[in-house]
Amino acid sequence: MASFASDNTAPVHPKVMQALIDANSDNMSAYGNDPVTEKLQETVRMTFGAPQARLFPVFNGSACNGLALARMIRPYESILAHRQSHINNDECGLPEFFTGGRIIGLEGDHARLTVASIGDLIERTLEHAPHTSRPKVISLTQSTELGTVYSLDDLKALSAFAKSHGLYIHMDGARLANAVASLGCKPADVVAGVDILSFGGTKNGAMLAEAAIIFNPALIEDFAYIHKRTGQLPSKARYVSAQLQALLENDLWLDLGRHANAMAMALRNGLIDRAGVGLLHPVEANELFVTLPKTTADRLFAGGHRFYNWPNEGPDAYRLVTSFATTEDDVNTFLNDC
DSSP, X not given: OOBOSOGGGSOOOHHHHHHHHHXXXXXXXXXXOSHHHHXXXXXXXXXXXXXXXXXXXXXXXXXXXXXXXXXXXXXXXXXXXXXXXXXXXXXXXXXXXXXXXXXXXXXXXXXXXXXXXXXXXXXXXXXXXXXXXXXXXXXXXXXXXXXXXXXXXXXXXXXXXXXXXXXXXXXXXXXXXXXHHHXXXXXXXXXXXXXXXXXXXXXXXXXXXXEEEEOOGGGTTTHHHHHHHTTOOOTTTXXXXXXXHHHHGGGHHXXXXXXXXXXXXXXXXXXXXXXXXXXXXXXXXXXXXXXXXXXXXXXXXXXXXXXXXXXXXXXXXXXXXXXXXXXXXXHHHHHHHO
């Protein structure tokens, strides 16, 4: 039966697994001073067109977000994020634990922040200074938690706003490959104006591999101490770096993102005209949020299909997520059983 529970449930891509095997030979320097990580540093700089960028490999996305934000704010400052963002809803207070600051959850259609909503908040909080946390970071999720994508114009507007108000931009890029593939642009275009990117590999074919990529040179200094103090400095960093190198080589990460997106669109097209099915958000990456009749959902669950009820979007709302490993047979089997 088809599994649309999450892209986290997918296996490791064969090329990533082979990269781990290839890295598993001979002795190499520890803590990121190995040739695999050094090569990855150069690959990242070329991929994003950022010659001054610095990469720090980490084990998981939540910690990557936390340590990135810890470099950007002080305990009396705040992070502006969408109410539906992963850092706000799904990380058990880890960003607050790492930073000592707070997250302010904002509204925005389809999980996207807007300059208007941020601007209103900043005016109110600064007028009330020093009695409320000072906004310092805008955190954007690309692609979003609801399967939508910020356009390049959206990103330019948010980046310009951030600069004009002395704010940093953090990007949660757990599904960045899906966003770049959806936009059909260069990776550099998506991170223009971003100070620190949480670059995701685990949801796109890696075993456990993420990285904090710092584009703002002023934030590189002292980051190594945060990397270590948060318990995210891998001793055998080559095994994390090898996975990300395999994904970035020859744009494999984008090929995998395109495939996952295409499977999501195939699901969307197969479901959209069925009786009782409603589409809650545009399908722009690899996630669908739909309403299904309870009898249909129960029948699919009973048949072994895996996906989640999503009560935040309503009592009959469900989330389906595709991955690089999703096949046309998976999609067709699910649709035939609906």
